[in-house]
Amino acid sequence: AQSVTQPDIHITVSEGASLELRCNYSYGATPYLFWYVQSPGQGLQLLLKYFSGDTLVQGIKGFEAEFKRSQSSFNLRKPSVHWSDAAEYFCAVGPAGAAGNKLTFGGGTRVLVKP
Amino acid sequence: GAVVSQHPSWVICKSGTSVKIECRSLDFQATTMFWYRQFPKQSLMLMATSNEGSKATYEQGVEKDKFLINHASLTLSTLTVTSAHPEDSSFYICSASRDRGTGELFFGEGSRLTVL
Numbered sequence: 001a002q003s004v005t006q007p008d009i010h011i012t013v014s015e016g017a018s019l020e021l022r023c024n025y026s027y028g029a030t031p032y033l034f035w036y037v038q039s040p041g042q043g044l045q046l047l048l049k050y051f052s053g054d055t056l057v058q059g060i061k062g063f064e065a066e067f068k069r070s071q072s073s074f075n076l077r078k079p080s081v082h083w084s085d086a087a088e089y090f091c092a093v094g095p096a097g098a099a100g101n102k103l104t105f106g107g108g109t110r111v112l113v114k115p
Numbered sequence: 116g117a118v119v120s121q122h123p124s125w126v127i128c129k130s131g132t133s134v135k136i137e138c139r140s141l142d143f144q145a146t147t148m149f150w151y152r153q154f155p156k157q158s159l160m161l162m163a164t165s166n167e168g169s170k171a172t173y174e175q176g177v178e179k180d181k182f183l184i185n186h187a188s189l190t191l192s193t194l195t196v197t198s199a200h201p202e203d204s205s206f207y208i209c210s211a212s213r214d215r216g217t218g219e220l221f222f223g224e225g226s227r228l229t230v231l
Contacts, residue, residue, distance in 0.1 A: 043121070043208055043222035090158060101147065101212040101220055107158045
């Protein structure tokens with residue numbers, strides 16, 4: 001069965017500092033990979049996705065993520081964090097090429113930004 | 116971009132009553148919608164997959180008679196929590212798939228249910 005692990009439950013970072021959120025997955029084949037962000041009391045917004053090709057993907061709000069097949073990882077990064085980046089971040093995997101788009105989510109990482 | 120809207124955004128009800136939550140895709144047709152439940156400070160747990168014109172597929176452990184899902188049109192899916200109890204209090208989120216096979220989902224704003 002597929003699973004997604006986000007090892008860090010909480011991360012506190014100073015505004016302007018860099019941020020990296022870890023994501024490891026277990027899947028039978030190369031999956032589709034996603035990062036979503038959730039503000040308090042809100043739904044989820046897609047930051048970026050990886051389907052195939054270049055393993056470094058760029059997303060919205062200055063985020064990027066790198067797919068490393070050998071490590072089964074898809075870590076999210078941002079060079080300089082803004083206070084508005086404080087939110088919950090979810091990594092998700094889904095079956096490549098299959099209908100239905102059924103995703104499995106990681107436990108989430110809550111990011112706090114210090115002024 | 117694709118927009119998914121949920122209604123109501125929050126609802127308070129008495130124990131034993133039923134509550135209906137709507138999920139609409141506003142600018143695209145969604146053959147598949149998903150319903151999730153999210154407990155405080157936890158991840159999203161998939162409850163069921165809603166397919167237009169057919170019965171929903173429920174995940175293991177989800178009571179289909181308690182969480183009724185109807186997907187009567189390509190833009191609307193509803194989740195009805197029947198005979199709600201305090202333990203049903205949660206944040207319910209829907210998502211819709213616009214393009215089959217891409218894996219990309221568009222999420223509603225969520226609906227917070229509180230059962231007294």
